[in-house]
Amino acid sequence: MARISIDPITRIEGHLRIDVEVDGGSVQKAWASCTMWRGIENILKGRDAREGWVFAQRFCGVCTTVHAMASVRAVEDALELEIPPSAQYIRNLILIAHALHDHIVHFYHLSALDWVDITTIPKANPVRAAALADGLSSWTGNSHRELEAVQGKVKGLIASGQLGIFARGYWGHPAMHLDPEMNLILFAHYLQALEFQRKACQVVGILGGKTPHIQNLAVGGVMNAINLNSLATMNMDRLGTLQSLLQDLIPFTQQAYFVDACLLAASYPDWLRYGRGVANYLAVPDLPVDGKATQFDLPGGVISDGDFNSVRPIRNWKDDTIRGAVAEDVTHAWYQGAGPLPPWKGKTDSDYTDFREDGKYSWVKAPRYDGMPMQVGPLSNVLVGYASGHALTRKWADAAFHRISSVHGYPVKVDDLQSTMGRYLARAIRAAMLSDLALRHWHLLSENILKGDDTTYNPPQFPQHEVVGLGLHEAPRGTLSHWVVIDNGTFSNYQAVVPTTWNASPRDEKGVPGPYENSLLGNPVADPDQPLEVLRTVHSFDPCMACACHMLAATGQEIAQVKVL
């Protein structure tokens, strides 16, 4: 039996440690540990509830926007404050653009190299690769000249001996199966993705005033001024710019990313069987289409034990199906306290003991839904939508199943999504859905503005007594919830239950493991010194532990050194 410890496991913002015991070529036991103390919530206690979001969006360096949004929603929920429709659409467009950016970056830049061996690219035939890609998609970035140019760059990089960040890939690993042409196509899209993620950032920047760390939010709406007769505000010109950016971005997500994810699934069909893990799924409704948030474009719900017939809808943010069902357990987390606590009563007092696999071993708490561990993320989003007959989810999920079955000759059903590869596929399905919704919400915003509605803000009124609020957002990594207690305009408690808390949860008081831990059981490991297969499953969740102190290291030559006295 071999014991493997991988620390850190994320390609961005580390701090996730995974320990596995391997026997007979597969994982028998697994532990997920967050190695970074956060205690972020403590910084919000005692602050003005109107400015919580400014601090909350510094929780994490990558998912800034989502925390800002959950924070204002939590305060609005506590105040029963509705926001103007244009504010809702502006927020939605920001959330959609942010999610598209995030999904694209996850697929290509954070995880594709677990599947794509770039060192085989020099052997590819660009003409054959172009013909293959053309047969799969109408994407315009697949010409043989384009692919030849990318191949030339990879050859140059390898010849120079400066593989740089690519030097730490598991090249030549027996679990890498793609032929050189497929590797070339996917790596060409990896590079093109850098251009397209910029467009998504621009959408967030134009609406949010700055990215990262948007500046346009307010409890009660947004600070964007709308005036069709002013050059400096939201006007037709700016709406046109947004539309053209979205129209540039959408073909990439639907014709390149979506197609590539299907290609990957068809090329690694075994991975539709590994990594199922916790088969309880949670997603919350998002993209409200009215100011009161009564109707949503993305449905929410709960599925238990992989049984799609069991789906229970979460109809809106006031629904007790979510509000009364969440509690966090700290039996195996480095916090004081015993027994699960609902987030509004949650505490964040540290109790560090070192890594003890039968005791406390993580900074992540164990959130539970009616006592059950839950998986969150695009997979939950897609499964809940599919199970509840949501038309847009079915459109893109069925398109993926059809594509894999007919183009690649491998039959896939919705049940196969409950797997490592299923999480990659679900993220691509969600990106294709969000691309359709981007244009819909752009139209909703434009129509509302053209109707003459330039309102974007309803001022909040804080009662002198205590109120509680819940801010929900179906973020790129899954259900995000901020639970706040406000007393006379000031936070008296603040707890964030983030997607990675659900997925990277340690064992609970009953010893039941969380989704990462469970999904690794039975995972193949061909070579314990190169645990690529473990990374594939963990990366399929898109882990993002909260951000940490992240200094550059200087061991080279300095131009200058100044002692400051």
Add this chain to the structure above:
Amino acid sequence: MNAEFATAPRVSVIGLGNILLGDDGFGPCAVEMFRCKYECGPDVEILDLGTPGVDLAPYLYGRGLVVLLDALDAAHTPGTLCICRWNAIAPSQVKLRLTGHDPGVAEALTQLYMLDQAPHELVVIGAVPKSCEFNKGISSEVFRTACIAVDHIAGLLLDYGVRCVRRSASLRPNLWWLDDSATSACCTDIVLARHTATRRTMPSSESVENSL
């Protein structure tokens, strides 16, 4: 792409670091103080990017010069200011990956190099932190270093040949995440603007659009 975004700015001055983690907030603090002390032309953008990891790439894309302000893990006394060319410290960044302290600069640069859009020059102005503890504010040593770093930024920009002049009267830096007491004692010519929810204003949309 829309004409409005046709050209990237020539020079970016970027603060990296988490403002909630003590001296890790050196970068954001220094760029805000630089903005308030110096005035630059439209070809210079000044950005607090927090800890973007690999999402840094869009902000380095196609630039001529990038000046990165960040906390620096070096064997010097806390508060020491170190100025390095990226190439000189790049090899240590790839190793750094294994420790988990990964700002993503190496990733972003390699990707941009593949696109022929890497910045021509990248200089790191780093401060050796005293403490990166959560919610404890910046140390007086590193805050003093930030006050001094701003003049080095100006020097680099002038050497590069872009306009950068000292303002006749400094603006008030908006270091909204710090308490007055943490900073006023050690840098008497800096008057901090207190952040309040009601006084917040949107940054001009021009500066945003130029930045992408």
